[in-house]
Amino acid sequence: MFARTIAALIVVAAAVAALIAAWPQLFGLATAPIVAQVVSVRGLAVATALVAAVALTLVALISRGARRLAAALAIVLLAFSAISVAVLSTRGFGNGGFESAGKNDVTVLSWNTLGDAPGAQTIATLALNSGAEIVALPETTNSTGLQVAALMAAAGSPMWVYTVAYDTVSTAKSTTLLVSTALGEYDVDTALTTTSVLPSIVATPKAGTGPTIVAVHAVAPIPGEMPHWRSDLRWLASACASANVIMAGDFNSTLDHYAGLGTGGATIGSCTDAALATNNAAVGTWPAVLPALLGAGIDHVMTTANWRVTGMRVIQSQDGAGSDHRPILVQLSPAR
Numbered sequence: 001m002f003a004r005t006i007a008a009l010i011v012v013a014a015a016v017a018a019l020i021a022a023w024p025q026l027f028g029l030a031t032a033p034i035v036a037q038v039v040s041v042r043g044l045a046v047a048t049a050l051v052a053a054v055a056l057t058l059v060a061l062i063s064r065g066a067r068r069l070a071a072a073l074a075i076v077l078l079a080f081s082a083i084s085v086a087v088l089s090t091r092g093f094g095n096g097g098f099e100s101a102g103k104n105d106v107t108v109l110s111w112n113t114l115g116d117a118p119g120a121q122t123i124a125t126l127a128l129n130s131g132a133e134i135v136a137l138p139e140t141t142n143s144t145g146l147q148v149a150a151l152m153a154a155a156g157s158p159m160w161v162y163t164v165a166y167d168t169v170s171t172a173k174s175t176t177l178l179v180s181t182a183l184g185e186y187d188v189d190t191a192l193t194t195t196s197v198l199p200s201i202v203a204t205p206k207a208g209t210g211p212t213i214v215a216v217h218a219v220a221p222i223p224g225e226m227p228h229w230r231s232d233l234r235w236l237a238s239a240c241a242s243a244n245v246i247m248a249g250d251f252n253s254t255l256d257h258y259a260g261l262g263t264g265g266a267t268i269g270s271c272t273d274a275a276l277a278t279n280n281a282a283v284g285t286w287p288a289v290l291p292a293l294l295g296a297g298i299d300h301v302m303t304t305a306n307w308r309v310t311g312m313r314v315i316q317s318q319d320g321a322g323s324d325h326r327p328i329l330v331q332l333s334p335a336r
Helices: 002-022 035-040 042-062 067-091 120-130 142-154 226-239
Strands: 106-110 134-138 159-165 174-180 186-188 201-205 212-217 245-250 299-303 307-314 328-334
Touching (some): 106 299, 120 134, 134 212, 142 174, 174 201
Antiparallel strands (some): 201 212, 245 299
């Protein structure tokens, strides 16, 4: 009798844990420690749960004493997998199609370069081949940004270069933004503290017309940084409070973490996620060593409602370029 009670408690506890992991927003736990990390990698969690369910099924077939408990836990894991796959399917497993580019379209490239790891030539080649007019480069120094801009200018695509660095010791504490000169010149307050640990850039158009561009680098939700991470998410929501904003970069967060941070049906602040709008939000951008469907979609391009997403792609051809992130490319068209 005692053994059955313990087994029942284990199954109930497993079911509650699985439900929290599958849909933490239901309990207001999407940004809680452990839960925040687990929900980031839904695809990997599903794969792990399915392997464990198969193992438990084998145990149930082999061991008479553990049969009921193992079978019940296997059912819990299968239910968790089904719910998680349903969530992922609503977000999209990948659609790399682009509409024909219009005259007023803007192409955005974002790539956390892991401290300049791919090198200026690789970054510039990707930006040129993509036709990017906005290039957000977290963990990229001003020196590399200037080299990328020089290479792009030599190829006929001149860019303004803006860098904010919280210090010059760690390359992770530099974020660089390149903006096509065709979009006009921008103002950046390089002394402004934005996100708490790693810098984000807020660029506003000097002429007063055109989008405010935010190059994002939020801190990762690791032990010791959870309060800063939550603060960064709130800052990102406030950074997208005006009428014409394009945000791009390493948000170190997935769609699950934005519960309560969006207004009027937006993803965060007044911004909507480009990957979600194009059925790409289940495709992981980090880490590049994992298959894309098992990774975390933590790199984003987000825009206010005056922009329409007319193409989005997680670029997997650069997985061996040195960064642990995959670049993302987004085409935006004026909504009206």
